[in-house]
Amino acid sequence: MALWGAFLRGINLGKRQMKMAELKACLEAAGFAEVKTVLASGNVRLEADGDADAVRAGLEKAIAARFGFAVGVVLRSEAELAAMLKNHPFGALDPGADLTRHVLLFERPLPPDLAVPDRPGDTEILRIDARDVYIVAYRQPNGRYTEHVEEVLKPLYARLGKGNLDTMRNWNTIEKILK
Known part of the structure; x- marks a missing residue:
């Protein structure tokens, strides 16, 4: 299984609310492993099989089914995140x-x-x-x-x-x- 960072777009705004404990449980029930939410704004570290398109589709489908609204997910692989952390301009x-x-x-x-x-x-x-x-x-x-x-x-x-x-x-x- 590969490690991914998933960043959910536009949650906890208006009626698009989700508790991170519920998000974690939702993703674990959908078959994602080692799920950890980071802060309360839709940031998730998880392990999953498949390429980025398959992982994103699985996340979006599980979230929509559980919470009743569509959420876009921006993914970064462990290697992409490590490169960002190493090469940032800050x-x-x-x-x-x-x-x-x-x-x-x-x-x-x-x-x-x-x-x-x-x-x-x-x-x-x-x-x-x-x-x-x-x-x-x-x-x-x-x-x-x-x-x-x-x-x-x-x-x-x-x-x-x-x-x-x-x-x-x-x-x-x-x-x-x-x-």
Whole structure:
């Protein structure tokens, strides 16, 4: 069995609620092994047989059957997660800066020539990889960090069009998923 990180899109918002203990039980009943949820925002480490498409389909089917609504799942293999952790661009940041680190995970590859204008000192795009966008957001005068992330990402979504499955995670979550 292979180890996977599964990142669920758009749960625990509005009526799309699920408790992580129920999610864990759901996935174990569906045949996934070594299931561990990370935080309460739809992050799961698990073991499963099959390729990414089969694992994703199995997760989405089990979740929809148990919770009554469809949930998109963005997957990363253990090797992909290890590479992200080893090669992330956050090490060059000022360790004393008041900021948050995020990664926007896409299910499908992004266009190779993709560029996203950012706002230095506010919301910066540190790097765009094949399926991941690394973002740093600095604390704003109102105390919020991600105040302008959506605005910075609008040109990206305009270029990609509809039908792209993505989900954003705080980098701390990615650091915890393999533990």
